[in-house]
Amino acid sequence: MNRNPLTEIAADLWRDKTGLFGLTVILLLIVLVVFGPVLAPHEPGAINLAARLKPPAWLDGGSWARPLGTDHLGRDVLSRMIIGARASLLVGASVTAIAGTFGSILGIIAGYFGRRVDSAIMRLVDTQVAFPGLLLAIIILAVVGPKLQTVIVVLCLNGWMVFARMARGIVLTVREAPYVEAAEVIGCHPIRVVWRHILPNLLAPMLTLAVLEFARVILAEAALSFLGVGVQPPDTSWGLDLATGKNYLFRAWWLVCFPGLAITVTVLGANLFANWLRIVADPHEREKLFAAAVVAEEGAAP
Amino acid sequence: MTALLKADNLSVAFDMGWQGWLPPRRLSLRAVDGVSLTIDRGETLGLIGESGSGKTSLGRAILRRLPLAGGSVTFDGIDVTRMSGAPLRRLRRRMQMVFQDPYASLNPRMSVGDIIAEPLSVHRxxxxxxxxxxxxxxxxxxxxxxxxxxxxxxxFSGGQRQRIGIARALISEPEFIVADEPVSALDVSVRAQIVNLLQDLKSKLGLTTLFIAHDLAVVRHISNRIAILYAGHLVELAPTESLYSAPLHPYTEALLSAVPATTPGKMAARRRIVLKGEPPSLLSPSAGCRFASRCPKKTARCEIQAPPLEERRPGHLAACWEA
Incomplete structure (x- = not known):
């Protein structure tokens, strides 16, 4: 059996429909982010007071010119969501990537080297956790001025600790595994021990954590935008739309529901994809899946 | 024959934290206490002891996997006691280890080929x-x-996995191997296969081995000499035949009497020595013989003064006043 690894991965993905769904969602979002301005039917900031709070097309009073309706200033909800995806996903992805990498590295160092290094890093984590995150964010953003980059930095500042704690915990348990000792007895450099033998164990739980954090970060960005220190109008994000739309919850549910749905589907897609990745990264799980597929195709052995 | 490995007055201590205050006392547990032994090139030394006797700690200390509380280790004429970092890692090519648990000692995410080949890429x-x-x-x-x-x-099954572990230890062509209870996690039916394999490899490759085990039956066939460890002290060190035919230390006698005989008649005819009590606490060892509390031949002297490990017969060392 000498197959191209890419075709093999594709076949795996085809077998796992939920993982495929997750990947499709992620790819769609990437297309949305890249081609947003071309795809959006209207200018997202274009105000049309004559067409305020129009419902989605399939309801009475809606029109297909504005498929998902309009907000309180008559702006097209669909266009705003397409453009708003850029800010939301940029913040969500970059914060989880930066905070996740930074936190994991510190956590691994703390867990692997232990003793003083561990105490120093973990006290830093405790100190950072003790600060109320939102308050710190507001202060920094108020002083420096609300810009997207600043929002990212600020959210990283209160997002890395959970990664550090989780990574440290896992490293502490894996470090005692006999195969890690075996690697050290072989003569592996500590970096190689961490890279080859400890890191693969972190992949699954850290991915899961990253997906959860991704959702939290999108919501945190929404909170900051709502408080006026995040994304500034006329720019937009899902969180900002969600926050402003909630004032019209009973008169125009679509202002809240569609951005909210977008966040939900994004998080769900990322979750399903991460789950598939976790299984594929584990040879034991993979073999089980493969066996199940063979049984499904050829029937169980008599 | 020349000694490939020499351990001199080796001690391993584990830090157990602080006890009391005014003044606080640092508690340390001496798992291995002043053990001296040599292993000749091509020789297999069997190291036997019950759980907690320090046999695994001694094996790891010899490989410099544990910090030493005292003593020195010499490998092939090089003092490796204070070696660390890159030189120690380079030395690992020449001294390898086979682990007790064949399940947990192989990285489940790596293919068998990658596991076995790892020493090659590490040492280029x-x-x-x-x-x-x-x-x-x-x-x-x-x-x-x-x-x-x-x-x-x-x-793979347990026995096959242990073969993988052995392959990993052998691929870098080491001179010295510590086998830490390599068969105690295996089914009885597979044990003999692995012991035979180790014996074949030893004669084929001229390996020097420290074979750690907790039962005498396993090491008998493979060892040239056997060392008996009790509560961190070496109590007897002798050529295999001499030890089995005429043990000198009462602890060794008791161990030998516990080995099942091949025929029921023999078993009945033999005197079975059953030890009472527990091994002494290693946190506050007495000045006397460590085995005194359980020894059937104990005298007043045993409680006060620890017996030195001395040659009682040619090549046969024992630490007992009554031997």
């Missing part, structure tokens, strides 16, 4: 191209099919 032995050939050769040597390399550890 040979070109990457012939790594596959060397893996195939060593797989054959330990009696595994050649196609094992592409599979993962979970596809």
């Amino acid at each position: 032995l040979g070109s990457p191209g012939d790594a596959a050939d060397r893996v195939a050769a060593v797989l054959e040597m330990v009696g595994l099919p050649a196609d094992s390399a592409s599979r993962y550890p979970h596809a």
